[in-house]
Amino acid sequence: ETGVTQTPRHLVMGMTNKKSLKCEQHLGHNAMYWYKQSAKKPLELMFVYNFKEQTENNSVPSRFSPECPNSSHLFLHLHTLQPEDSALYLCASSQDGTLQETQYFGPGTRLLVL
Amino acid sequence: GENVEQHPSTLSVQEGDSAVIKCTYSDSASNYFPWYKQELGKRPQLIIDIRSNVGEKKDQRIAVTLNKTAKHFSLHITETQPEDSAVYFCAASRGGANNLFFGTGTRLTVIP
Numbered sequence: 001e002t003g004v005t006q007t008p009r010h011l012v013m014g015m016t017n018k019k020s021l022k023c024e025q026h027l028g029h030n031a032m033y034w035y036k037q038s039a040k041k042p043l044e045l046m047f048v049y050n051f052k053e054q055t056e057n058n059s060v061p062s063r064f065s066p067e068c069p070n071s072s073h074l075f076l077h078l079h080t081l082q083p084e085d086s087a088l089y090l091c092a093s094s095q096d097g098t099l100q101e102t103q104y105f106g107p108g109t110r111l112l113v114l
Numbered sequence: 115g116e117n118v119e120q121h122p123s124t125l126s127v128q129e130g131d132s133a134v135i136k137c138t139y140s141d142s143a144s145n146y147f148p149w150y151k152q153e154l155g156k157r158p159q160l161i162i163d164i165r166s167n168v169g170e171k172k173d174q175r176i177a178v179t180l181n182k183t184a185k186h187f188s189l190h191i192t193e194t195q196p197e198d199s200a201v202y203f204c205a206a207s208r209g210g211a212n213n214l215f216f217g218t219g220t221r222l223t224v225i226p
Contacts, residue, residue, distance in 0.1 A: 004157075040123075040218065041218060042118065042203075042215070042216040042217055042218050042219070043158070043203065043205075043216040045214065090157065090158070102148070102160045102163070103160070103214070104160075105150075105157040105158045105159065106157060107156065107157050108157060
């Protein structure tokens with residue numbers, strides 16, 4: 001399945017590092033999302049972009065910085081992360097973020113912060 | 115905001131038996147309820163969804179029921195097969211995909 005891709009699939013970083021997660025969707029969608037998936041917790045919505053405009057920021061710490069240069073690409077820039085930020089980061093897309101539609105998820109980036 | 119609770123957190127059934135996963139929600143304005151399946155090491159994928167204007171929806175071995183008065187909805191899987199083993203997430207939304215709140219997930223194991 002190649003509709004939504006994410007790179008890298010695995011990432012280990014120190015607390016002082018700066019890294020970026022990349023998401024690309026090939027579905028012609030206009031909305032893209034970042035989620036955090038931690039063990040035994042609900043999927044946590046972090047950011048939403050609809051038609052390249054950020055429409056949601058669920059009180060995410062500033063050490064996470066999203067970027068959406070166009071409707072097909074979404075980045076999550078990481079800096080000075082904490083060990084508790086270790087999780088699976090999932091990207092998703094949907095046709096239009098204002099409607100109730102199916103979200104298509106990417107395979108995720110498993111992040112480990114040491 | 116919306117609060118979605120999901121039970122049980124783990125469920126084991128014999129192959130061929132039925133499995134039921136239940137979710138409750140707090141926001142009476144929620145009107146869209148999707149279910150996602152996440153196999154080990156894979157991405158979540160939508161398997162079925164229901165909107166508040168219907169009480170039940172079925173797709174082959176999978177069905178979802180919605181009780182708006184009680185604010186709960188359930189996923190029913192009949193004639194379970196080993197490939198049904200996965201984590202299942204329910205979610206609720208009052209409008210807009212950016213207002214989608216997920217439950218904590220149920221790990222279903224189907225024993226051959």
